[in-house]
Amino acid sequence: xxxxxxxxxxxxxxxxxxxxxxxxxxxxxxxxxxxxxxxxxxxxxxxxxxxxxxxxxxxxxxxxxxxxxxxxxxxxxxxxxxxxxxxxxxxxxxxxxxxxxxxxxxxxxxxxxxxxxxxxxxxxxxxxxxxxxxxxxxxxxxxxxxxxxxxxxxxxxxxxx
Numbered sequence: 001x002x003x004x005x006x007x008x009x010x011x012x013x014x015x016x017x018x019x020x021x022x023x024x025x026x027x028x029x030x031x032x033x034x035x036x037x038x039x040x041x042x043x044x045x046x047x048x049x050x051x052x053x054x055x056x057x058x059x060x061x062x063x064x065x066x067x068x069x070x071x072x073x074x075x076x077x078x079x080x081x082x083x084x085x086x087x088x089x090x091x092x093x094x095x096x097x098x099x100x101x102x103x104x105x106x107x108x109x110x111x112x113x114x115x116x117x118x119x120x121x122x123x124x125x126x127x128x129x130x131x132x133x134x135x136x137x138x139x140x141x142x143x144x145x146x147x148x149x150x151x152x153x154x155x156x157x158x159x160x161x
Contacts, residue, residue: 001092001148005136008085011075013119017131018067018074020115020122036069088136090145092152095123095132106130114149121145 115122
């Protein structure tokens with residue numbers, strides 16, 4: 001099996017990727033977003049240096065644990081690089097992701113688990129999560145990869161949705 005495809009990230013897909021990597025309820029995301037906006041505004045209008053540092057750290061923590069804000073921050077700072085098409089190559093040995101300035105290889109044997117989601121395959125490799133968009137592949141290729149992951153590679157560690 002050697003299946004390849006290309007996909008250029010969109011903000012919507014990036015949001016879904018972060019939401020899948022950091023699953024939380026919708027209410028938690030809305031509350032986190034509201035808190036982030038509140039603390040960012042408070043930081044913008046604060047004059048004292050010590051208080052400003054405290055609010056800066058607190059805002060950073062909220063951004064870190066809020067997938068919506070993290071997706072927006074990633075998109076705003078790295079849009080030029082991640083919007084260019086990425087090439088995905090899936091083989092019996094593993095997955096390779098090639099970008100303009102980088103390349104990543106993941107061996108199937110090194111994965112802790114795989115989640116089969118409607119718009120991506122989410123791979124857990126140690127502490128890192130790797131998302132591969134289904135949209136990069138034809139429906140026939142998607143079915144081939146699903147069957148390969150479910151039956152051959154990760155029979156005990158594949159989770160749907």
